[in-house]
Amino acid sequence: MYPHERSLVEEWKNEPFALIGVNSDADKEKLRPRLAEERITWRSFWNGPQGTSGPISKAWKVTGWPTVYVIDHEGVIRHKSHGGPEMDKVLRECLEAAKQAAATAR
């Protein structure tokens, strides 16, 4: 998934878009060199030392990885899945809506 995530972050760096991770690696120190290797520049919450049973994934009932949610500019969930073309489609629709809302507000 890293290449796809990197390309989204790159493509939409000047758009109202943020990729926010919830990282479920139990060992943060082991992860640190991997962030540089894989050029993971986006911000992540850390799910804590319990790894996949940490509090954030528990609160969001996540049982499979990766799990993705698309949240629009108003904070409303628009999509949930384990990734795929539908996710990209919804992201694009949401970006359009966010830009239109910003334009009308101006």
Next chain:
Amino acid sequence: MRGLSHYLIPIFLAGVAAAQTQESRPTSPPQPDLEQEFAAARARHNEALRAASQAKDQEALKKLLAQNPALVFGPRFAAKAAEHAGTPEAVPYLVWMVGNANADLGASALTTLMEQHVTDPRIGRAVARLGTLGSKIGTERARAWAAQVIEKNPDLEVRMQARFTRATMHVGTRARERSEALRQGAIADLKEVLAGSTQRSLQGLAADLLYEAETLEPGLPAPEIEGEDLDGARFKLSEYRGKVVLLDFWGDW
């Protein structure tokens, strides 16, 4: 059954061939139980896989993976089901196929079960796969079959399983189709499972999915997340209001 028996003949022959090449079979068991034989074969296979992986023998591993017992036994179960076609004796073989055989055999076994054995109390394990086999059989058909099971099956737990499976088609990360009406239907189904099922594991799954259906579905406001990033700095999800957020639960493994 017409379409199925048509192509069961060649795989029946393949099944016989597979049976003859099976090593270390009991010589003449009084009542050969295919399920027990499969369980034993799978145990042996897992043991061989473990040994090959410990020895880092790539060649043997590749060979073993191609001989997955679930695939080897599929045609044999299909042959048994065909032998008992239309009778209750076929049901355990068909149920096994839905749970273990490849997607094609699984989908045709599920079709037979739903068309001929929808009132059989032993179909629970097959009903559980209505959702995952949905891409093979079509969401519309899967939904209609779940409704039939709920209406006609005499076994309470089978009906509860059908309600839970129907809910997974409409809410959660693996939902195949969503709408507000389907979400409300899923909530009603899951509440029935919580009230009616006596199976703890199903109740636990239903409770989690009900929470998802009521708080984490598209159209609902995202719950707040407050936590720290990988450098220990605290932040909140709501700080990104105004932007489209792709929230990605990930791990580097």
